[in-house]
Amino acid sequence: MANKPLIRVRPWCPFCGQEVDEPREPVQRKMNEFKVGTCQCGAVYASDPTGFNVGSAMVECLVYACNDNWDFAWELTADDDYLTSLIENYDEQTHQIYELKNVDGRKISGVLYFVRLTRDFAELSKNLKDHRQKTDEQLLQPTAKFVIPPMEPARDPKRQKKKADKAEIEQLTFAGDIDALVDFCFDDAKTIRFMQRLLYDPDENKRWFAAHVIGQVCARLATRQPGTVSDLLHRMFESCSDSASTHWGLLETIGAIIAARPDIFGGFARHLLMYRNVPSSRVQVLWAMGTIAEKNPEVVRNTPIYSVFPYVNNPEPVTRAHAIRLLGRIKAQELQKEIEKQVDDQEEVTIYEKGLPVRTTVGALAREALSLLADPAGA
Numbered sequence: 001m002a003n004k005p006l007i008r009v010r011p012w013c014p015f016c017g018q019e020v021d022e023p024r025e026p027v028q029r030k031m032n033e034f035k036v037g038t039c040q041c042g043a044v045y046a047s048d049p050t051g052f053n054v055g056s057a058m059v060e061c062l063v064y065a066c067n068d069n070w071d072f073a074w075e076l077t078a079d080d081d082y083l084t085s086l087i088e089n090y091d092e093q094t095h096q097i098y099e100l101k102n103v104d105g106r107k108i109s110g111v112l113y114f115v116r117l118t119r120d121f122a123e124l125s126k127n128l129k130d131h132r133q134k135t136d137e138q139l140l141q142p143t144a145k146f147v148i149p150p151m152e153p154a155r156d157p158k159r160q161k162k163k164a165d166k167a168e169i170e171q172l173t174f175a176g177d178i179d180a181l182v183d184f185c186f187d188d189a190k191t192i193r194f195m196q197r198l199l200y201d202p203d204e205n206k207r208w209f210a211a212h213v214i215g216q217v218c219a220r221l222a223t224r225q226p227g228t229v230s231d232l233l234h235r236m237f238e239s240c241s242d243s244a245s246t247h248w249g250l251l252e253t254i255g256a257i258i259a260a261r262p263d264i265f266g267g268f269a270r271h272l273l274m275y276r277n278v279p280s281s282r283v284q285v286l287w288a289m290g291t292i293a294e295k296n297p298e299v300v301r302n303t304p305i306y307s308v309f310p311y312v313n314n315p316e317p318v319t320r321a322h323a324i325r326l327l328g329r330i331k332a333q334e335l336q337k338e339i340e341k342q343v344d345d346q347e348e349v350t351i352y353e354k355g356l357p358v359r360t361t362v363g364a365l366a367r368e369a370l371s372l373l374a375d376p377a378g379a
Contacts, residue, residue, distance in 0.1 A: 009097050014085035015116050016041035022095040023047040023112070035092070036064050043116035049092040051109035058084070058113055065115045065122075071304035081121050087112045148263060151223045152182065161187040169194040173213050174206065176355075181217045186224075192217075192232060199249025205357060207249040212355025215256025222261050233257060233268050240275065251281055252352075255288020262296035270303035286311065286322035287352065293329035300330050312338045317347035321362045325351065328369025336373055342366035 010019050016039060023035035023045060034046040034057050046061035048054055059073075065082065066073040076082055089098050090110035098108045116122075164184050172180050173195055184191040195217070198210040222229045236254055240247040254272060258265045272288050275281040286308060293300040311323035312335055324342060327335050345362035352358070 011087055011090060011095065011097050011112055013039040013041060013043055013045075014087065014114055015039070015043045015083065020045060020112075023092070034060050036061065039114075041116070042122060043114050045112050045114045047090065047092050047110060047112055049090075049110045051088070051111045054086070054111055054113060057111065058115075061113050061115045065117055072306060075304060075307050076117075076121060080118075082115055082117045085114045087114075149219050149223055149261075152186075152220055154224075155186050164188040164191040164194055166194050166197070170198060173198055173210055176209075176213060178213065178216050178220070181213070182220045185217060185221050185228075189228075192228075196232075196236075196253075199253060208252060208352040208357070209355035211249050211252040211256045212352075214253050215260040218257045219260035222264055226264055229257065229261075229265065233265060237268075237271055240281075247281075251275060251284035251288055255284070255291050258288070258299075259291040259295050262292055262299045266292075266296060266299035266302075269299050273303060273305070273307060276308055282311070283318055283322050286319065286326055290322060290326035290329055293326060297330045300326075305330065309335055312342070317345070317362050318349045320345070321347075321349040321351065321360075321365050324362065324365045324369050328365075328372040331373060333373055336370070339366050339369050339373070343370070 012018060013020050018040055020039050021037055023037040025035055033053070034048060036044060036046045038044050044061060044065045046057045046064065048057040062076070062082065063070055063073045066076070078084065087097060088111055089101060089108055090096075090112045091098060091103070091108045092110050101108050162184055164187075169181070169184065169191055172184075181191065181195070192214075195210065195214050199207055201207050201210070218229045218232065233254060236247075236250045240250050240254075251272065254268065258269050262269075269289065269292055272285050276285045289300050289303075289305065289308070305326075308323060308326070309332070311319050312327060314320050314323065320342065324339055327339060343363050343366045345366065347362045348359060349362060349365075350357045350359055351365070
């Protein structure tokens with residue numbers, strides 16, 4: 001009986017049918033384990049020569065499709081944001097697809113794994129890469145708006161320490177007496193807790209002002225006791241995640257603290273995005289990221305901030321307004337056309353700046369954002 005003839009063909013793209021070139025080592029090797037390639041139709045592929053590591057090849061292929069932007073890759077949803085396919089019986093040595101799984105005593109079990117982003121996300125990924133290349137150098141320059149507070153003078157260890165009183169701390173907070181509050185913080189650890197209780201005031205204006213004051217106090221306290229402020233941030237995030245407790249004012253306060261000292265606490269900014277999809281927290285998250293961006297835009301750009309980009313077209317005016325405020329401050333050139341659509345929006349909104357309410361319109365914020373985009377250096 002004659003042996004079954006050996007059938008082999010060159011690999012093809014399952015999305016467009018064109019033959020694909022042999023996968024190669026990525027230009028930026030980093031931790032990559034697989035050779036990759038790109039089809040003319042825009043699909044990318046990764047080669048798993050053993051067929052035993054398809055899961056890892058899938059991850060690497062998706063990240064490669066997103067221009068090595070891991071955070072962006074994790075935000076995508078299969079079938080909605082990208083399509084996948086694979087070709088089996090691939091031999092990396094000869095770059096051929098074999099019908100048989102054993103050729104000349106050699107096992108053929110390789111897999112070519114393909115990913116193709118939908119058009120919108122492919123363009124967004126490219127824009128993110130191009131924008132980062134153009135602006136990284138500018139964003140890494142120290143911003144004149146952020147000035148590191150001077151080191152707090154050492155307190156006399158022989159002094160008679162002040163004892164914090166709830167009523168007095170409340171009065172000092174709403175009077176904006178930062179100097180007195182800082183003195184109390186160095187003398188009595190309960191000061192911060194008394195201030196934090198003010199975040200549960202039913203008056204929204206008082207909550208926002210208290211959040212701003214706590215941020216300013218913590219900025220100075222952190223010059224000598226950064227660990228105390230870091231512990232406060234951890235506790236506030238824990239409270240935000242506790243379904244049994246309300247977190248009025250907490251996200252605003254976290255944002256105010258990070259914005260006051262992004263050089264120390266900037267790493268906490270990305271955790272704010274966990275609450276972006278919660279309707280009751282969305283505006284606070286956008287406000288916090290926008291406030292941080294005003295002082296240090298690179299801190300925000302180093303988070304998966306593109307996950308909030310769709311909010312620029314949100315039906316709620318206050319959400320659109322805060323998204324536009326944020327996008328202008330991070331110089332989001334990739335969203336310029338969307339922002340331009342909002343310049344005639346006369347919906348009135350309230351934005352809190354330095355703890356005080358500012359009445360404005362979505363259109364006014366859009367025009368302000370476009371002026372920032374027109375000045376990439378932020379001069």
